[in-house]
Amino acid sequence: MAPPALRFLTCGSVDDGKSTLIGRLLYERSLICDDQLANLERDSKKFGTTGAAVDFALLVDGLEAEREQGITIDVAYRYFSTDKRSFIVADCPGHEQYTRNMATGASHCDLAVLLVDARKGLLAQTHRHANIVALLGVRHVVLAVNKMDLVDYDRAAFARIVAQFEAARAALNFLSVTPIPLSARHGDNVCRPSANMPWHDGPDLLGFLETVDVEDRAARPLRFPVQWVNRPDADFRGLAGTLASGCVAKGDEIVVAASGGRSRVARIVAMGGDLDRAEAPDSVTLVFADEIDASRGDLLCDPRHRPEVADQFAADLIWMSEEALYPGRSYLLKCGGNCLPASVTEIKYRLDVETQAQIAAKKLGLNEIGFCNLALSRPIAFDAYADNRVTGGFILIDRATHGVAAAGVIRFALRRAQNVHPQALSLDKARRAALKRQKPALLWFTGLSGAGKSTIANLVEVALARRGVHTALLDGDNVRHGLNKDLGFTEADRVENIRRVGEVAKLMLDAGLIVLCAFISPFAAERRMARELVARDEFVEIFIDTPLATCIARDPKGLYQKALAGQIKNFTGVDQAYERPEAADIVIGADCVEAQQAADRIVGWLDARGFLAPD
Template identity: 65%
Template structure:
């Protein structure tokens, strides 16, 4: 069929449209964008010649493979898949466009979410010969979750189903039923063939039964919400600029609203206010800045402003809270573990964050809410989060920039999840730290020794409890006030509701850490004997207690020795498959990397090891008293 050749002339003043192509693998996303570039005269003749050669080498269609215009990485061409998000820019006579080609494979869901976070509309492709797939539904959920309200259901490869109207209508009806609760304002279903150009820029004679718009005319006309200048002013501070002693500016991008010289602004979370003294843009000094502008502001008063703070309208402030409910897209092969401490990056600031409750996981096929204790790779769930300090934010429905965040592994810096904030948990505002009349230092002076938390860790059967008991007896004999927290004893009482799965083990140590902290604040030496197999939780307890008052004691006994000892018969049962999630057998033990004491306990008498520890501990307890 003839190909319309609409060159990119002067576009009308209609605002540019940023759209995302997404969907399952091999549904034709890259082919569609390549076709759009070709039909708008954006492919040079030498590129067309190279495309023809590459199509014979890498192509999958038997003709010119337009997908190769987008699959720029050699790995992508060799595998025939899109790995990273590819951005392209093109214009028609009526509008300019920024299009993001998102990968379809599940393992690259994080890349798709990144592309969706910057788009105004999603073109969700479906292979007409396959219908809706799990990844199609997953992408639809993420698109809705990330605030896109306009979707084109692009039913591609209609040539593979003989341009059958019944097939198209069936897919469109299935999607509308599935997406009824995803919050989309518009869903436009369009049948086409990206390879041949049917219904791309002009109606196709091979689908005369279709009376709706072709894709390009529809994208040229649709209106999406762009104007954010009438919203309350928001600017997260990305950088504090101090080129010399006379200048102190706060750089960032205006997320919403506008700001003028002389306007009053408030700094969150401190609540201090001032007036805008100066606005500096890329071209120099200016009178005002609006949403999307990257600027540096100076203030009339010398007040404390740091990276991650937010400048906001004083009478329409952002929320301020340290607990909120959020949707998460989990992006790591390591599972989400509630109670584990992560880092949250929000509005250029970083703060420690913990998932305090996983409400549910979303079934991507039915949208039903499934009970879950964890999230795995590509899972989508709803959870409550608790932060180490209050942060300023808007709900994502109000502001996609100030209401989104990522979770990061505290020790590997791997990005684990993308999240959006649903609402603040107001109950957090009802709690206030009570100042106590008697301090920890006063209790220590009364007891005549420092408080400490002695954390004994090692494999089951390593001898932790034996050593802890000997050390406590020795300390007690020297007049040291002690108490003992033992793994089995705690699980018979405080933690009797917890099992031995990874999430339960994390919560077990979190609770023990909180109890140990309270006891150490009472002035006691707290001996804790726990397998505590994960480094992250041992570090969490160290940070909770404080490095000066925490001593990690690694009771290092080989697995073979522990199995040979097997004082409780647990290894025998675990190796026989009778006990699941047993550390050292079917659950890993992460050895300490820098414990204060490393006790090789295999062939040394327990009392000798205890005496070795005692010598150091007495000095620590009595020093500077």
């Protein structure tokens, strides 16, 4: 039977001829239809860079902006087949600012064709791409030394580049590297051996791609991520999913990784009739002998070979967002059917992809790669990416823009997650609060410096004390004198400041207190993080919406004056943005000019919602 389609990507520095190579492959195999060729000839005259000759790159550069600028912006997928094999090609952008798209292409591929311009040798972007494909688990590489026609098909030039790459690949863990000298423009060694390079004793590119074996032959244990519960009626309950690895047969015992629940496979349901056996990457529906508690996000596996289950792990991140990564900030982590809040607790280092050097870093910017520790809001089941590309890969989603912030590949679970288990306590928050006859709450005051947060919070606390309510007040300035005196005002430190305050407030809530927090807290992401530390109905966001002009006029600490004079950096409202809350529970605006009036309103709000025992 024919081998499955080969999914490969082309990458390498800009102008090394990636798109031209694919265009040439399609053309040589007569895979370009007459009407497409007519389009191409017309476009070559309009946009082409090859003079009178047909510009093959225009075949694949599909977007208008790409055709106008003569570059590849986005991954393009191309499909062709020969008598021997089908191919799916991810044609990836070379420019550095599109590195994230290149990583995207690599995540779908088993082989990379890494192009190098014979005149220029290995460039920074060549190293970057070699690193990224290695990181994403591509194990086979063709080192395609292109534009050999421009170096007179010189054997030594080719040998120099091959030697250069050999030196660089040591750390990259490729199973095979196949160097091929070629000219995409003229077709040498693309689909047939080149008469111009009789000295090349290796294969031509297409001949190699048709026969290369990239199948993972290692026996991998069963991994079945539950994707969807199929329950059309009371009589049928099946778990639908796609095998990530291994195989499953009727009668097999499986275990739900996170809960430890076990059962046997009673049926493997398919529309054409039940199957006896299924293997990766089949999509099937499993029915079990017992009612096992499993749903979307659960990972079913072989009881003898279990995945990791942890809420902390170490992973390599490829940062894909314009907005930099700061430790402590909350993202959504999506891995299989799981989508849950997570944050980076520590950036161990940033990788210099040219030199492989490990560089200390406090943040990760667009297209940077870092090795990080992550903490999740609950444990999930996963494998190391090196063992399983499905159960070991994840993305981080920006919670405000909903865009993909990062791609991650898991290296290992953190031991502290395995060995530190929550201690079950006999007394809980509800019992402690009941003794005080109150309902714990976190009152979060946010607003510009000088808005009146501390003043109003103070009045609220006084009013609550009169009612016999037990409270605590965490104030921005005070906390920075103690717990957070090691932190400054950079974006990274502001994130950490709020994270610590949130954790302290949570402990106080556990003690049954009503906690008042007065912090500028300019970023929506951190306020959300604080909100998620406590129960849904315990968090009360209070936005002291005093206009900036009023705050500057008040300037109780003289800080605006200094900030406006440039003496204080990163000052909210001056040179750092304040993200206004979109759905605060209480907004103290222009209708509430007196601090006492504001405090009364907040106490009234708490009263109406049952936080306080009746007087």
